[in-house]
Amino acid sequence: xxxxxxxxxxxxxxxxxxxxxxxxxxxxxxxxxxxxxxxxxxxxxxxxxxxxxxxxxxxxxxxxxxxxxxxxxxxxxxxxxxxxxxxxxxxxxxxxxxxxxxxxxxxxxxxxxxxxxxxxxxxxxxxxxxxxxxxxxxxxxxxxxxxxxxxxxxxxxxxxxxxxxxxxxxxxxxxxxxxxxxxxxxxxxxxxxxxxxxxxxxxxxxxxxxxxxxxxxxxxxxxxxxxxxxxxxxxxxxxxxxxxxxxxxxxxxxxxxxxxxxxxxxxxxxxxxxxxxxxxxxxxxxxxxxxxxxxxxxxxxxxxxxxxxxxxxxxxxxxxxxxxxxxxxxxxxxxxxxxxxxxxxxxxxxxxxxxxxxxxxxxxxxxxxxxxxxxxxxxxxxxxxxxxxxxxxxxxxxxxxxxxxxxxxxxxxxxxxxxxxxxxxxxxxxxxxxxxxxxxxxxxxxxxxxxxxxxxxxxxxxxx
Amino acid sequence: xxxxxxxxxxxxxxxxxxxxxxxxxxxxxxxxxxxxxxxxxxxxxxxxxxxxxxxxxxxxxxxxxxxxxxxxxxxxxxxxxxxxxxxxxxxxxxxxxxxxxxxxxxxxxxxxxxxxxxxxxxxxxxxxxxxxxxxxxxxxxxxxxxxxxxxxxxxxxxxxxxxxxxxxxxxxxxxxxxxxxxxxxxxxxxxxxxxxxxxxxxxxxxxxxxxxxxxxxxxxxxxxxxxxxxxxxxxxxxxxxxxxxxxxxxxxxxxxxxxxxxxxxxxxxxxxxxxxxxxxxxxxxxxxxxxxxxxxxxxxxxx
Numbered sequence: 001x002x003x004x005x006x007x008x009x010x011x012x013x014x015x016x017x018x019x020x021x022x023x024x025x026x027x028x029x030x031x032x033x034x035x036x037x038x039x040x041x042x043x044x045x046x047x048x049x050x051x052x053x054x055x056x057x058x059x060x061x062x063x064x065x066x067x068x069x070x071x072x073x074x075x076x077x078x079x080x081x082x083x084x085x086x087x088x089x090x091x092x093x094x095x096x097x098x099x100x101x102x103x104x105x106x107x108x109x110x111x112x113x114x115x116x117x118x119x120x121x122x123x124x125x126x127x128x129x130x131x132x133x134x135x136x137x138x139x140x141x142x143x144x145x146x147x148x149x150x151x152x153x154x155x156x157x158x159x160x161x162x163x164x165x166x167x168x169x170x171x172x173x174x175x176x177x178x179x180x181x182x183x184x185x186x187x188x189x190x191x192x193x194x195x196x197x198x199x200x201x202x203x204x205x206x207x208x209x210x211x212x213x214x215x216x217x218x219x220x221x222x223x224x225x226x227x228x229x230x231x232x233x234x235x236x237x238x239x240x241x242x243x244x245x246x247x248x249x250x251x252x253x254x255x256x257x258x259x260x261x262x263x264x265x266x267x268x269x270x271x272x273x274x275x276x277x278x279x280x281x282x283x284x285x286x287x288x289x290x291x292x293x294x295x296x297x298x299x300x301x302x303x304x305x306x307x308x309x310x311x312x313x314x315x316x317x318x319x320x321x322x323x324x325x326x327x328x329x330x331x332x333x334x335x336x337x338x339x340x341x342x343x344x345x346x347x348x349x350x351x352x353x354x355x356x357x358x359x360x361x362x363x364x365x366x367x368x369x370x371x372x373x374x375x376x377x378x379x380x381x382x383x384x385x386x387x388x389x390x391x392x393x394x395x396x397x398x399x400x401x402x403x404x405x406x407x408x409x410x411x412x413x414x415x416x417x418x419x420x421x422x423x424x425x426x427x428x429x430x431x432x433x434x435x436x437x438x439x440x441x442x443x444x445x446x447x448x449x450x451x452x453x454x455x456x457x458x459x460x461x462x463x464x
Numbered sequence: 465x466x467x468x469x470x471x472x473x474x475x476x477x478x479x480x481x482x483x484x485x486x487x488x489x490x491x492x493x494x495x496x497x498x499x500x501x502x503x504x505x506x507x508x509x510x511x512x513x514x515x516x517x518x519x520x521x522x523x524x525x526x527x528x529x530x531x532x533x534x535x536x537x538x539x540x541x542x543x544x545x546x547x548x549x550x551x552x553x554x555x556x557x558x559x560x561x562x563x564x565x566x567x568x569x570x571x572x573x574x575x576x577x578x579x580x581x582x583x584x585x586x587x588x589x590x591x592x593x594x595x596x597x598x599x600x601x602x603x604x605x606x607x608x609x610x611x612x613x614x615x616x617x618x619x620x621x622x623x624x625x626x627x628x629x630x631x632x633x634x635x636x637x638x639x640x641x642x643x644x645x646x647x648x649x650x651x652x653x654x655x656x657x658x659x660x661x662x663x664x665x666x667x668x669x670x671x672x673x674x675x676x677x678x679x680x681x682x683x684x685x686x687x688x689x690x691x692x693x694x695x696x697x698x699x700x701x702x703x704x705x706x707x708x709x710x711x712x713x714x715x716x717x718x719x720x721x722x723x724x725x726x727x728x729x730x731x732x733x734x735x736x737x738x739x740x741x742x743x744x745x746x747x748x749x750x751x752x753x754x755x756x757x758x759x760x761x762x763x764x765x766x767x
Binding site: 321462 | 520571611
C-alpha cells in the first residue's frame with residue numbers, strides 16, 4: 001500500500017466519531033443561521049466557510065497523530081505526504097463546496113463565482129490545518145467564536161460579500177495562500193516538531209488511558225512547572241488546623257484533608273479580577289438568553305471536573321475505602337455548595353444590573369438584556385453530580401470526563417438545528433418549563449446515582 | 465512480638481484486567497520481621513500483588529489479609545501502620561515539598577520529625593521547591609520519606625530506587641539497612657535492581673506470568689544453587705562429568721564451569737577429588753539465581 005493511501009485510510013477511524021460530532025454540530029449551526037428570516041446568500045456563503053476551516057483542522061489532527069508516532073519519522077518519504085494529503089483534501093473539499101454553493105444554493109453556475117468560492121474554501125481549509133499545527137489554541141478559539149457569529153451574523157455577511165463580489169482578489173489570496181502553506185509544510189522541522197511529543201497527541205487518543213497518562217505526565221513536568229499557582233500559607237494553616245481539630249484516624253481529619261487537596265489551590269489563587277471577568281462573560285450572555293442554561297451547565301461541570309478526586313488518589317495516606325467514600329461525597333457536596341453560591345451571586349448581579357442595562361443595537365438587531373432567572377440555579381446542582389459521575393467512571397482520564405459536556409452541547413445544538421429544519425421557532429420557555437417540572441426529580445435522581453456509583457467504586461472496584 | 469506471626473496472608477488470589485490475568489491463584493504468607501524481595505519480569509504481577517496487600521485492588525477470587533484484616537477493609541488505624549512507595553511516584557504536584565510533608569505528617573500521630581530532618585539532609589531533598597519541579601529521582605526520594613516518616617510496621621516498596629542515581633541508591637540502601645534494624649518491621653520490596661535487593665532481603669519471592677515460581681528464604685536459595693569451577697590437575701576432564709542436577713555447563717578439555725543444584729559443598733568436593741580436579745565453589749548472585757529459576761520455569765513450560 002502506498003504511504004499516501006495509508007494516510008488517507010486513517011480518516012476512516014472509529015475514534016473519529018468525536019470530530020464528526022463536532023462537524024455535525026457546526027453543520028446544524030449553519031442550518032440554524034441560513035434558516036433565519038433575514039438570511040441571504042452572503043450570509044450563507046460566509047457562515048459556511050466555518051466548515052472547511054474545521055475540516056482542515058480535523059484533517060491535520062489525523063496527520064499530526066501520525067507524525068506523533070516515533071516510527072513514522074523514519075519512514076521513507078513519509079514526511080512529504082503531509083502536504084500532499086492536505087492539498088488533495090483541500091482541493092476536494094473546495095470543489096465540493098463550490099459546487100454545493102453555486103449549483104444547489106446560489107443557483108449561479110458562473111466560473112468566477114465557482115472559482116472564488118473554491119479558493120476561499122481552499123484557504124479556509126488550509127488555515128484550519130495550519131493553525132492546528134502551529135497554534136492549536138487559536139483554532140479552538142475561532143471554532144468557539146464562530147458560534148457567537150452565528151448570533152451576530154455581521155462578520156459572516158462581510159465575509160460572504162467579499163467572496164461573492166471580489167472574485168479576483170479571493171482567487172489571488174487562494175493561490176498565494178496555497179503556495180505559502182505548501183512551502184510551510186515542506187519545512188524539514190515539521191516532522192521533528194511533532195515526533196513523539198505528547199503535547200501534540202490528538203483527540204483520537206481520548207480512549208487510551210496509557211496515552212492520556214503520558215500526556216498528564218508531560219503536562220505535570222512541563223506545563224504546571226510554569227504555573228505560578230501556589231498555596232497561600234494562611235489557607236494551609238486554616239486547613240491543617242481544621243484537620244488537627246479532629247482525632248487521628250477519624251473521618252473528620254480525612255474529610256478536611258481532602259477539602260484541603262481540593263480547594264486550597266483555588267482559594268489561595270482567587271482574585272476578584274477573575275470574578276469580574278466571569279461576571280462580564282455572564283453579562284454577555286444576558287443579551288443572548290437562549291444560551292443561559294448552557295453556561296450554567298458548562299461552567300459548574302467544568303469547575304466540578306477540575307477539582308481533585310479523592311477516590312483514585314495513589315498517594316498513600318492512611319485513608320481506607322470508607323474514608324475515601326466519605327471524603328469524595330463531602331467534597332462533591334461542598335463543591336456544589338460553592339458553585340450554587342457563585343451562581344447566586346451572578347444571578348443577583350444580573351438582576352441588579354437589569355435595572356440600568358440598556359438594550360443594544362448591533363447590525364440592525366436590537367439585543368434586549370435579560371436578567372438570569374433563579375430557576376437556573378438548579379442546573380449546577382444537577383450538573384455537578386453528573387460531572388462527578390463521569391469523573392469517577394473515567395478514572396484518571398480527564399479527557400473522558402469532558403464527554404458529558406460535549407454530549408450536552410451536541411444534543412442541544414442538534415435540537416435547535418432540528419427545530420429550525422422542521423420550521424419551529426425555538427421556545428426558550430419550553431426548556432425552562434422542563435426545568436421547573438422535573439428539576440427537583442432530576443436533582444434527587446442524579447445525586448442518588450452519584451452516591452450509588454461512588455459506593456460501587458469505593459467498595460467494589462480497584463482504586464488505582 | 466512474635467516473629468512467626470503472619471502479617472500478610474494471600475490465599476489463592478486471582479485478578480484479571482479485561483482478558484489479561486494479572487494474578488493467577490497466588491498464595492503467599494509474609495511473616496513479621498521479614499525483608500521480602502519480590503522479583504519478576506515486567507508484567508509478572510508484582511505491583512498488582514502489592515496493591516492488593518494495601519487494599520487498592522480487590523481480588524476477583526481468593527483473598528488477601530493484612531494485619532489479620534481483609535485488605536480491602538483496612539481501617540485508617542491499620543493503614544497508619546503501612547508505608548507504601550509506588551513506582552509512579554504520584555504526589556500532589558502543586559504543593560511545595562515542605563507543605564506536602566506537613567500535610568502528610570498531619571495524618572500520623574507518630575511522625576518521626578528527627579528522621580525527617582535527617583533524611584532531608586542526607587538525601588538533599590529540596591524542601592522549598594514545588595513538587596512539580598522535582599526530577600523523577602527527587603520525587604522518589606520524597607515519596608520514600610513520606611512512606612517511612614511515621615515508622616511503619618509494614619513497608620511496601622514498589623520499585624523504590626528505579627529513578628535514583630547511584631549515590632542516592634547507595635544512601636537508600638543504607639537507610640533500608642537502618643530500617644531493618646527494627647526486628648518487628650516487615651519490608652516487601654519489589655525491584656529490578658537485584659544487586660541492591662540482595663543486600664537487604666532475607667526472603668525471596670519470584671513471580672512470573674501472574675504466578676509465584678519460588679517462595680523461599682534467601683539463604684536457602686543461595687545454598688540450592690552453586691557455581692562450580694573445575695580444573696583438571698593432570699589430564700583432561702571426562703566427557704561426562706559425574707555431577708547430578710547440572711543446570712549449565714561450559715567446558716573445555718581441562719576446565720569446566722558448572723551451575724548445579726541441590727548439591728552440598730562436601731558432595732561437590734568429594735566428586736572433584738575423584739576426578740582429580742581442583743574445585744572452586746561460588747555462591748551465585750541473586751541476578752544469576754533469578755535467571756536460573758525463570759529459565760527452569762520457561763523450559764518446564766516449553767516442555
